[in-house]
Amino acid sequence: MFKQNIKNKPARLYYPGDDLGLTFSESEITYKIWSPPAQSAAIEIYADDQGTKKLEEFELQSAPSDTWKVKLPQKYYGNYYRLHLQLPRQEYNFVDPWTKAVGTNSEYGLIVDPSRIYPPTWTKDQRVVLEDPVDAVIYELHVKDFSISKESGIRHRGKYTAFTERHSVNKEGMLTGIAHLKELGVTHVHLLPVYDFATVDDTDPDDYNWGYDPLYYMVPEGSYASNPANESRIYEFKKMVKTLHSYGIGVIMDVVYNHTYHTQESPFQKIFPNYFYRFTEDSSFANASGCGNEIASEREMMRKYIVDSLLYWSREYHIDGFRFDLMSSIDRETMLLAENKLREENPSVLIYGEPWTALEPQLESYQQIRKGDQRGTGISVFNDNFRNALKGDSDGTGKGFIQGKIGLEREIDEGVIGAIGLEERRLYGFALQPGESINYLASHDNLTLWDKLARSCPGANEQQRKKMHKLAQVILFTSQGVPFIPAGTEFLRTKFGDNNSFDSGIEVNELKWERKTTYREHFNYLKGLINLRSHHPAFRMRNRSAIKENLHFIASPFGTVGYGIFNNANEDAWSKIIVLLNPSQEWKQFYLPESRTWAIVVDDQGAGTEPIRFFHSNEVMVPPISGMVIYAADLVTGY
Template identity: 45%
Template sequence: DSTSTKVIVHYHRFDSNYTNWDVWMWPYQPVNGNGAAYQFTGTNDDFGAVADTQVPGDNTQVGLIVRKNDWSEKNTPNDLHIDLAKGHEVWIVQGDPTIYYNLSDAQAAAIPSVSNAYLDDEKTVLAKLSMPMTLADAASGFTVIDKTTGEKIPVTSAVSANPVTAVLVGDLQQALGAANNWSPDDDHTLLKKINPNLYQLSGTLPAGTYQYKIALDHSWNTSYPGNNVSLTVPEGGEKVTFTYIPSTNQVFDSVNHPNQAFPTSSAGVQTNLVQLTLASAPDVTHNLDVAADGYKAHNILPRNVLNLPRYDYSGNDLGNVYSKDATSFRVWAPTASNVQLLLYNSEKGSITKQLEMQKSDNGTWKLQVSGNLENWYYLYQVTVNGTTQTAVDPYARAISVNATRGMIVDLKATDPAGWQGDHEQTPANPVDEVIYEAHVRDFSIDANSGMKNKGKYLAFTEHGTKGPDHVKTGIDSLKELGITTVQLQPVEEFNSIDETQPDTYNWGYDPRNYNVPEGAYATTPEGTARITELKQLIQSLHQQRIGVNMDVVYNHTFDVMVSDFDKIVPQYYYRTDSNGNYTNGSGCGNEFATEHPMAQKFVLDSVNYWVNEYHVDGFRFDLMALLGKDTMAKISNELHAINPGIVLYGEPWTGGTSGLSSDQLVTKGQQKGLGIGVFNDNIRNGLDGNVFDKTAQGFATGDPNQVDVIKNGVIGSIQDFTSAPSETINYVTSHDNMTLWDKILASNPSDTEADRIKMDELAHAVVFTSQGVPFMQGGEEMLRTKGGNDNSYNAGDSVNQFDWSRKAQFKDVFDYFSSMIHLRNQHPAFRMTTADQIKQNLTFLESPTNTVAFELKNYANHDTWKNIIVMYNPNKTSQTLNLPSGDWTIVGLGDQIGEKSLGHVMGNVQVPAISTLILKQ
């Protein structure tokens, strides 16, 4: 395509220094294309530097990042997108995330100003400046005005708040007690702030020669000095103090510079981030401004000040509490100056009543309304900093179609018949589960599914459904397969589907209303059908002794600013950095700030609600690392107090760089002892190859270098990142990335279908015979394919649906899966619960190259079989395993597996190519 789009970008920097700055641009719509660098021409206009570009394609939108050309710095953290319908010439201002489409607006923004400001403690304001200033000893010309009262609040000091992360490298890591796996945000090696112009760290070092340098702001890209400093400590050791002076970027140590004088104040420091101390504490509900001499004023937003105990509401009545005589409402809105309750007696009608709410305890507003409001609707109208917006109650338990209003319901009236007799189906230990991941729509939407309620919650209540060749489908197929637990992909109300359009599709990882079921899966999105029918789904599975785990996405919401959280308490519920930018650890543009007490309370209240109201048996936490160790520990403690058997697990990774402190991220190993599990991507990648390389092979698919990885997985990763096997979720595929069948085809395109089936069965045999919690993507038991699509979140039914005709086509594969699962369920040796049990009862055997063999001994975990041998042979030739003494009964060989005897062997046994052997004694 020879077409291109002309785009002119003007860029203003306050220091007029454009050296090494350029523009990175890419086609964004209609096609998300590759990016390229475009240089500023060197011809500056009165505004700043100019880049006259031609972006490939006939575009409607173009992505833009103004950056230093080595990516060491970006003008703003997040990507910008030019709407070409508004113009092909744009203006960008240093540090400003706004795209300006005319010069006059840009010029107004390009004067020195306070870019943003936060009240982060009772008397502490953090102010970001668009242009750095040189501080004086006093207040440096700053003023704070309470615009609500007209009063000025004196500023007593102004000091630099620029973040300094300073880390010592080389042998100093261990000498000063730092972690071996050092990273620039490792708190063990941070220099301590003495004053805004002085950072120091002291430690006693043994004799020796050391090398060090300082890494700044969590990055090696800005380190001082450029080369390591050499430091020699004399015999006997010495206490050494390391010093960094930010204003001059100088590094000193007390060995090389024993008599160095250091600054004692912030005078002369140049900074664009200033911490102000106020003479008195302002009212957080007032409209506050901060200004400085020569800088345009900016509104102050209360942020971390809201973490103080006085704003921590502990009650259990947030949202609405219904009775036939009256309904009470309570919302946490500590920064609001006014809150109104808007009541509607119908879903789409105009306001029926508008009532003023009253200030109450700990930043809440409340109101009780007499009369029976069952099936009425409501909104909150909240005024913050002079801006008034309407918001749906984040605690709403029912909503209108597409979440335009909250709904007041009698939850008892939503219970299906027999609900009071419904009981959880949770295991004695998480390792007793076999988890089966299913998307509600995918499970039944296929024309061959035999189910009436296609794509709906109620499909899980149908029995006797048949597919091609009269195979069992739906819930009967799950029972036949033998799984213990269904993990539902998100069923909390999400934003990407129009509930009035039945054919719209999405996985649902863009949450909107956390305490309400998604309406697209109900027979009607109106009223309370979504609540009752999800309960019927859970009840139906429970009646088959199958548990229900929810896939929950508390790490981010579908958007910010337009979200109800941000409308009610701006920026409190989301992580923001010192510059006021939303951090993006989720990769979705925001991350939920669970370290803030009331954000954490919301998540705790929400999971408690799902357990108590919907009888949920467990949770899978999306991007769980972002929720934080403190939050996950509290979730575990609270939910295990309600149901000791509840199963909690999640993804031990992030989707980007998080604003949460590194010691709080729940990465692999950080879950130890918390009563939660983590997805084991080690065994996943080890079995079928790196998921980000479609052609990569693994142990089961042709890579001969994964034996140690598989052994680690077999023992529940107890020598790696777990303290008990219940902490590892062993899997080979999930909804993310390719299905296993597609990955095998991509990585082994020349193999026969018969060999590829053997690879598939072998990979799953490893999962089901390893210690830990086995997990499978729904449909893998019939060689599920998505046509090679590795990110099918919005690809629709044709790609994502369970094709039930494949169960008939690959019935032998289904039977193999079923036999494996039943074998595991029947034999607790595969489900040991402690690391000590595994160490005492699992021994690896000598076996041929590129195979893994192990023995489970001595009636492990009270098994009925005394000894069990398992061998995995991924090689394309049969292999001989020399056996321990005695007579062994074959229960798994080739494409057969189960409890019945397939013969007896002594001395040695031939293990067929690409297969799993199981013997009992």
């Protein structure tokens, strides 16, 4: 095992340079790898990405810090390569883990310089600027889901370039694609894995997977490119990012550093057997991921690889944020170093992750970032407490607040305040600041919210379930913290009850753009809520003290929640805002803090920033299964 291998190694197992893999100058190409156990190494050059014609082979020379390198003639630019590595007991022919370009299905590396490949005006591309994470509205999306449906009206269906088509519509003429994203008002698109993953055939347009099976971490996935054999994936990925940025929409990458798809056959295991993975006491691969292995992020060269690859995406592809899959299996020191380096690069970067693992990792508890351990780190975590309180369990028949379950009011209160805790109300949160709480009702995992409502409320009719869905969105978008929705939420996305559609294919997973027409009222409602949040900073307070000073819960009927945001909180134009949440099947009477003229901007029918109607009273009736947002109209100039 690895521990035994390194006992007799006197030198430190670390290389500090930033030139592993291929690097380029005007006159030559340098190829360098790090492999302490290597006995010899060579790079084989091929004319194509199928290996049918070998052009040349160059021996790598041993260099300091366990590296091997060689200089290649410039004429091989644009060709393909593999590393031939001789270890004490094994011999491998493969693509090294530092590659930044590959051919079809990642069989061969591609000798190109990504920094020379970019669309027009790429050098003037502007990232999305955020003053605080709470200003974000995150929209989780799979590249193929976005555009693969014929109903999308998009020509480059299932491709990166689908995001560059600015004027697509469905059959009824409603906006789809990137124009839809802008119309909805989201600030960031969270893309399910778009690094190179192993389980989809680049040449089969119908092949499907979410992509949580990493292969090459610094290469864009080939199946979303127009030509996976050449540099198209690099160019088109950058064009996608640039177009989204031109619409004011940031791009977040879903990254999976907790495991790799392959274990014995992974490039990490081949370059240095047993170094990059954790092992159990019986010498088996550890398995915190539940996927067969567990990356040893705490080892210096693995930590360096993770941080370097994150910085590479930030610098080379202008990525605005990163979501970490099973983040608790990545050691705390690595996560904090990554956060620090990324924020130096981009102060507006969004960094968040799952504060859990599938199985217990080979890490001490102090080395993990679980829910609550992120306090003050600049890293945010998913608030599953809020999620569960709102809708019940993720896949079963259990109910939550929005389905009318009694006794969850305190949990809703904790979510409303961004999980920061208010001891005087015996609310004990896990966040230091509201921006650390990613508030969500559903994600790519588990049932969609619409499917969950169908399973948990079989006796409810569609109209009642639509009201529950609306109520859920009212709570999400008026709560402190960072709202997160999966794509299609705005038109009641269904996956037909499939709670784990990672490889269920296009028909289950595609965004069905005809639903935007069918459920246009729901789309407009959600659009109105996002508009309300974006125009009213009272819903986006940035620190605990502001929430504690300005947000106060009010007495409300049994089984409901009511609260006010006062004092022109966070420099809001509205001095007094009241949010009333009624999940019951009866009208409920709420008493307001005072009698005055109030304007309703959200009720069971509509949502937005403009008054739906006015009333003058110290009480209001809230319809069944609905939320209501009102503000003191007589304190605002013009009303």
